[in-house]
Amino acid sequence: MKRFAALFNAIDQSTKTTVKVAALAEYFQEAPEEDRIWTIAIFSGRRPKRAVNTTRLREWGAEVAGIPLWLFEEAYPIVGDLAETIALVLPAPDTETDHGLTHWINALRDLSQVEEPGRKAFVLDAWASLDPTQRFLFNKLLTGGFRIGVSQKLMTRALASATDKDEAEMAHRLMGDWDPATTTWSHLILEDDPAANASRPYPFYLAYALEDEPQKLGKPTDWQAEWKWDGIRGQLILRDGKHFVWSRGEELMTDRFPELARARDFIPDGTVLDGELLAWGDGAPQNFNALQKRIGRKTVPKKLLSEAPVILYAYDLLEWGGADLRQTPLQDRRATLETLCASLPDDAPVRLSPTVPFDSWDTLAQTRTAARDAQAEGLMLKRSDSPYLTGRKKGDWWKWKLDPLTIDAVMIYAQSGHGRRANLFTDFTFAVWNGNDLVPFTKGYSGLTDEEFRKITAWVKKNTQQRFGPVRQVTPHHVFEIAFEGIQASSRHKSGVALRFPRMSRWRHDKPVQEANSLEDLNEMLKTYG
Numbered sequence: 180m181k182r183f184a185a186l187f188n189a190i191d192q193s194t195k196t197t198v199k200v201a202a203l204a205e206y207f208q209e210a211p212e213e214d215r216i217w218t219i220a221i222f223s224g225r226r227p228k229r230a231v232n233t234t235r236l237r238e239w240g241a242e243v244a245g246i247p248l249w250l251f252e253e254a255y256p257i258v259g260d261l262a263e264t265i266a267l268v269l270p271a272p273d274t275e276t277d278h279g280l281t282h283w284i285n286a287l288r289d290l291s292q293v294e295e296p297g298r299k300a301f302v303l304d305a306w307a308s309l310d311p312t313q314r315f316l317f318n319k320l321l322t323g324g325f326r327i328g329v330s331q332k333l334m335t336r337a338l339a340s341a342t343d344k345d346e347a348e349m350a351h352r353l354m355g356d357w358d359p360a361t362t363t364w365s366h367l368i369l370e371d372d373p374a375a376n377a378s379r380p381y382p383f384y385l386a387y388a389l390e391d392e393p394q395k396l397g398k399p400t401d402w403q404a405e406w407k408w409d410g411i412r413g414q415l416i417l418r419d420g421k422h423f424v425w426s427r428g429e430e431l432m433t434d435r436f437p438e439l440a441r442a443r444d445f446i447p448d449g450t451v452l453d454g455e456l457l458a459w460g461d462g463a464p465q466n467f468n469a470l471q472k473r474i475g476r477k478t479v480p481k482k483l484l485s486e487a488p489v490i491l492y493a494y495d496l497l498e499w500g501g502a503d504l505r506q507t508p509l510q511d512r513r514a515t516l517e518t519l520c521a522s523l524p525d526d527a528p529v530r531l532s533p534t535v536p537f538d539s540w541d542t543l544a545q546t547r548t549a550a551r552d553a554q555a556e557g558l559m560l561k562r563s564d565s566p567y568l569t570g571r572k573k574g575d576w577w578k579w580k581l582d583p584l585t586i587d588a589v590m591i592y593a594q595s596g597h598g599r600r601a602n603l604f605t606d607f608t609f610a611v612w613n614g615n616d617l618v619p620f621t622k623g624y625s626g627l628t629d630e631e632f633r634k635i636t637a638w639v640k641k642n643t644q645q646r647f648g649p650v651r652q653v654t655p656h657h658v659f660e661i662a663f664e665g666i667q668a669s670s671r672h673k674s675g676v677a678l679r680f681p682r683m684s685r686w687r688h689d690k691p692v693q694e695a696n697s698l699e700d701l702n703e704m705l706k707t708y709g
Contacts, residue, residue, distance in 0.1 A: 182210055183218065183280045184312045190329060199329070203337030212364035213281040219338075219367075220359035221320075222329040223429075229323035230290040231298055233261055236322065239299060240265040243306060256595055256649055257602065262318030266311050276308040287320055288360075331382075332570050342368060347382070350569045355379035356431050380414045380425040381451060381497050381505065382569040386559065386576035393540045393560065393579065403509065403563050404535040404543055405494055406555035407578055408455040409467045409665065411474070415439060415452045415491050415529065418501075424456075424491075432456075435476060436489050438528045445527050446519065449501030453567075454493035454532060457554075464492065464554045467679065468667040493520065494532040494559075497567060505567035512567070550581050551708060556664065557581045583662040584704060586696045587687055589617055590657045593639045594650045596624075604636045604651070607683070609661055611674070613698040617655055620674035620701065626662070626683030635686075658695050660685035666705050676701050 189202035207215050220226075241251040246268060258264040283305070290298055302321065309317055335353065339346040349368070355378055357367060396402060412427040422443050424433045433439075436456065446452075458469035469487045473479060496516040497505055504512050513534075520531035535558065537543035543558065550557050557580035565575035588609035596605035606624050610617035627635070635657070645652040665679035675698075 180276075180278060180280055180283060180309065180313045180316065182206065183214065184310070184316055186218070187316060188312060196333060199333055200337045200340060203329070203334065204340040207338060207341035211279055211281070214279050215364050216359045216362060216367065217280050217284055219334065219353065222334055223331065223353060225359055226323050227284055227287050227320055228291070230287045230321055231302060233322060235295070235299070236261065236265065236302075236318070239302060240268060243303060244268040244270065259596065259602075262315050262322060265306075265318050266315040269306055269311075269314060272307055272309060274308045283317060284320060338368065344368075347569045350382040351379065354382055354425075354429060377419045377421065378416065378423045378431075380416060380423070380429075381453075381503075381567075383412065383414075383427050383453070384568045384576060385427075385571040386561075386578045387571060387573050389560065389577040389579040393543065396560065396577070399537060399540055399543070401563055403513070403561045404537055404546075405532060405559045405561070406535060406550065406553055407557045407559045407580060408457060408464060408492060408532070409554060409556045410455040410457040410464070410470055410492070413454065413456045413491065414497070415442060415454070415493075416498075417443060417446055417448055417450045420448065435473065435479065437479065438484070438489055439491060441528050442491075445523050446529065447500070449498060450519075451496070451498035452491060452493045452516075452529065453495035453497055454491045454529075456489055457492050458487045459490045459530075460488070466554050466667075467665055471667075489528075491529045492532040493529055495567060508564040508566065509561055510563040547579060547581065583664055583684070584666065584708060585660050585662050585684060586611070586700060586704070587658050587690060587694070588620070588661050589655050589692050589695045590635075590653065590659060591617055591619060591655055592650050592652055593635075602636075603632045604639045605632055607659075609659065610655075611696050611698050611701060618674050618698055620672065620676060620698070621661060621663075621678045621681045623659070623661060623681050623683045627686065631686055655692050658687040658690045658692060659683045660687055666701070666708055668705060674698060674701065676705055 186202055186206045190199050193199060193202075206218065210218070237251055237255070238248060241248045244251070251264070251268065254268065255261060255264045258267065286301070290301060293301070305317055306314055331350065331353065335346050335349040338344070338349040338353075342349070352367060411432075413432065414425045416423040416425065420443070422433065422440060423431065424436055424439055426432050456470070458465040458473070460469070465487070470489070472483060472487050473489060476483075493516060495509075496512045496519070497503070499515055499519075504515075517531060520529065523529060535543070535546060537546060547558050557578065560577045560579055562575040568575070588611055590607050591610045592608035593604040594606040596603055605627075606622065608619050608622050610619045612618075638657070639651060639653055642654045642656065643651045644654060660683070661678070661681050662684035663678040663681040667677055667679070668675060669677035671677070
């Protein structure tokens, strides 16, 4: 654990990418191979399941620290992180251990089978033998909440440096459904593993938002335009007589979309398609509300399969006949994809996402204004000769989204944030007018600067009306412009509506509370955009 703690400190204490990459590369060269695998897994989000509930951890932490539980509970929201709070209040360790990361993870995985007295004894013994940083990391693993600022790109750069292999190859190897408990460093990083290759997706190519006018991209004839669909980005993989569906977030979703199994009847083995998973009805994509009924369901009842059938709207071909096409120009990949989709029957679960024709940037700008009518968020612009790269790259792919919908709302509740913002109020509940009453309808957590968060925090402390645990009810006084991507009816919300991706876009110092929008305004938006 000492080596892993030293790595954590090196990464946590620097903002320089080069320093982080160097620290990771050194670790991947020198740490035991089993610890390297678990480090990759942890930084990739493959965390052990929670072994002890947080209520017990708070009680045990207060007990070992010799402080009353109420005092611990008061300190917790100030620190903003349970693992860190416990690490800070515990006394100095009275022993020392040199167990590695894998030892602790294996012990935590076995802990779920132990009765509570045994779990408590194990946790207290661990706290007594670990220094503060190691305790913090142990607590993170214990709660299943380990998150640290290591991007997939940073990790693949470090692995490439440590192994003298290509960075894109490293990114590809880390994709897929590998298990740190059963794989080895050699199988995952060094050797070719045909079994893993069958289900492994390619790293997704991600676009940057277009900030300048599209005219700066050059001649329109060099570019392909497509609708930016509001669904779930995914890859459909057909290899070894099986099919696999992966989300952009590296989640295997094959069982959630059983309709796509029929793709094996029409599409040959050795094919990988990139596209958007969309609810489909009446010969066209449906809005995100229809798809949302399917999200989070691991099994889908027949009724829902009938009400919200899903297709893959394919817009790129990454593998064909078992050959990797990513370095082939987009226009050639697209031509092969069009030929493939033209051969599919009308009821196939895969369809071709059409391109958007245009002869000038002005024409395309006019077309873009109709994106919501097409159930899209805007447009994608892709250079016709572009390869399919790994991760987010500037130059060849751009997303040209519509401006968000906005509404002015009144802040009525505030809650402090976490981590570095634990001492600031950053999580707010907003309301609109319904007659003379304010009706809550959404929450917002982002969009303000640090200075604005400090100002609103000072105001909240002086204008709290009531406290409900960590939540404070405040005097209705401040109006904020709330930006969002979509709106839908919701029986779970008192307002009857739910917003998609709400955030604070502007603090309306110029607008009095009485001029905030109303529930009637929201319902009109629901009629238009819902």
